[in-house]
Amino acid sequence: MSFKIAIASSDNQTINEHFGRARHFLIFDLVDSRFTLAEVREIASPHCGGVQHDAAAVENIVELLSDCRLVLASQIGPRVIELLRIKEIKGYAVSGLIDQTLARLASSYEVKNYLKNLE
Amino acid sequence: MPNFIERPRYFCALGGAMETITALPGAIPVLHAAPGCAGNITWTQNGGSGLQVGGYCGALHVPCSNVQEKEVVFGGVDRLREEIRHTLDIIAGELYFVITGCVTEIIGDDVRAVINQFREEGVPIIHAETGGFKGNSYYGYELVLQSLFKNYLTKGLEKKKNKVNLWGIVPFMDVFWRGNLEGLRLLLEKLGFEVNTFFTQDDTLPEIQKAGSAALNIVVSDLYGVEAAELFKEIHGTPFIVTPLPVGPSATHEFLRQAGEAAGIDPATVEKFVTQEKQRYYKYLEPLLEGYNDLDLQRHVIVIGDANYAVSLTKFLADDLGWLPELVVFSDPLNETQQQLFSQRFDLESGLQPVVVFETDTSEVIRHFKQNWPEFHGQKYYNAFAPGFVLGSSLDRELALSLGAAHLSVSFPVANRAIIDRGYTGFRGGLRLIEDLLGSCIAAR
Numbered sequence: 001m002s003f004k005i006a007i008a009s010s011d012n013q014t015i016n017e018h019f020g021r022a023r024h025f026l027i028f029d030l031v032d033s034r035f036t037l038a039e040v041r042e043i044a045s046p047h048c049g050g051v052q053h054d055a056a057a058v059e060n061i062v063e064l065l066s067d068c069r070l071v072l073a074s075q076i077g078p079r080v081i082e083l084l085r086i087k088e089i090k091g092y093a094v095s096g097l098i099d100q101t102l103a104r105l106a107s108s109y110e111v112k113n114y115l116k117n118l119e
Numbered sequence: 120m121p122n123f124i125e126r127p128r129y130f131c132a133l134g135g136a137m138e139t140i141t142a143l144p145g146a147i148p149v150l151h152a153a154p155g156c157a158g159n160i161t162w163t164q165n166g167g168s169g170l171q172v173g174g175y176c177g178a179l180h181v182p183c184s185n186v187q188e189k190e191v192v193f194g195g196v197d198r199l200r201e202e203i204r205h206t207l208d209i210i211a212g213e214l215y216f217v218i219t220g221c222v223t224e225i226i227g228d229d230v231r232a233v234i235n236q237f238r239e240e241g242v243p244i245i246h247a248e249t250g251g252f253k254g255n256s257y258y259g260y261e262l263v264l265q266s267l268f269k270n271y272l273t274k275g276l277e278k279k280k281n282k283v284n285l286w287g288i289v290p291f292m293d294v295f296w297r298g299n300l301e302g303l304r305l306l307l308e309k310l311g312f313e314v315n316t317f318f319t320q321d322d323t324l325p326e327i328q329k330a331g332s333a334a335l336n337i338v339v340s341d342l343y344g345v346e347a348a349e350l351f352k353e354i355h356g357t358p359f360i361v362t363p364l365p366v367g368p369s370a371t372h373e374f375l376r377q378a379g380e381a382a383g384i385d386p387a388t389v390e391k392f393v394t395q396e397k398q399r400y401y402k403y404l405e406p407l408l409e410g411y412n413d414l415d416l417q418r419h420v421i422v423i424g425d426a427n428y429a430v431s432l433t434k435f436l437a438d439d440l441g442w443l444p445e446l447v448v449f450s451d452p453l454n455e456t457q458q459q460l461f462s463q464r465f466d467l468e469s470g471l472q473p474v475v476v477f478e479t480d481t482s483e484v485i486r487h488f489k490q491n492w493p494e495f496h497g498q499k500y501y502n503a504f505a506p507g508f509v510l511g512s513s514l515d516r517e518l519a520l521s522l523g524a525a526h527l528s529v530s531f532p533v534a535n536r537a538i539i540d541r542g543y544t545g546f547r548g549g550l551r552l553i554e555d556l557l558g559s560c561i562a563a564r
Binding site: 070090092093094101104105107108109110 | 188189191192193194225226227
């Protein structure tokens, strides 16, 4: 099983988008202990319309990201975190540069543990 | 070797470190650990340190980074930096001391880098790596001392002849730490020493910072703080002596003789002082003798204690008070070399030879007793364990009840006594201990 991460970003540099407003997610994959951009997944209809949330849309987005292990967005609500958790995906609200965050993640206990279990 | 310890008498290194820093005057512990660590430490202290819990920024008031899942995944240094900033904003202190728990040690946060940033800004801050897996709370004390000696003490000071540092008594793990430290401090001061004991009300951080100028270090423990003394010697060049915790006249005499010899004090001065103190000690005991003989207050004793108390209490009972220690149980986890060292500490002047065992499981003590004390099979003449006494911790009350023996808690945990500055060290400490021992024997009178 691969180690994929979905990131919500509007400028493809920083984690700066709310989960609900993201029009696309950057999917990074762990290759040789480093995260590299694998694909961009477009979101047909973001579930946050600015006024209210679309419950059906959010389930579609979660389904779309179901092969990822982590989802990072600048803001992410408790309901989405719970929906992700059911699919064994961890959702975190973090901000900052994508490069730096991924570099830090690559050396984290989480990733080291994953790599160790592969051996 | 069983893979767990049943009712241990200590907790993790982080806990010992936190307590030690709380006891250090003007120092503020800052935990880089999971939420819950400080709580568990507090409740253990609550149940074991003779009602001494908390204090200024100790226990539940302690600043803690409370790392969560997010920090475990992405690293917790940012959270730590934020926590230190907030602590500096709202908590007044002279020294901020960051200590790490198992979680942050395992994820590998670079705490040193964070500390160095603050040090460059001129903040008085140091840290120690005290992940719980490093050892128990006694070892946490050791780690804090080592960091203090390495990172806080001024290096290259000129040695002052009559100045000594004294340690080896672990705050809150030795519930009588205040009284014990003050008792020894007072004795040494009377002998003409300038004494730094780190943790008493008479110690201050500016003076502690000058501890490197001491000509001698005295560790009143065969175990706690000995590694730190070696490090001190390496960094500051101060030699050290190791003595058992001196409780009562015989041990204190020996302690002062050793300290005097190591510091180059005229033996005649030491002997004169000891004679004076002993005169007071025995004079005060005089009126007790009638009652002692009349009520027949001599007891068979089971002593259960940590590495400090198991030795010191036994020696006092056998050589000073005239009681009969039959079984001595060390409740600390000790390796073979340490066990050998401690076994040799029972060359008692009175000639008594108690059975010495090393046992970390509380409920096993009764088994050791039964193995070593003849069983009653209805024989005509039987040497019963009566009148008996159990001198240990609160965990040993059950044992005392089952043997019909009186009981006193001295070693950690002490849940059934309130202790403020009572101490058992020195000549006067011996008197205090006699008060408590005999008081327990006649409590139902």
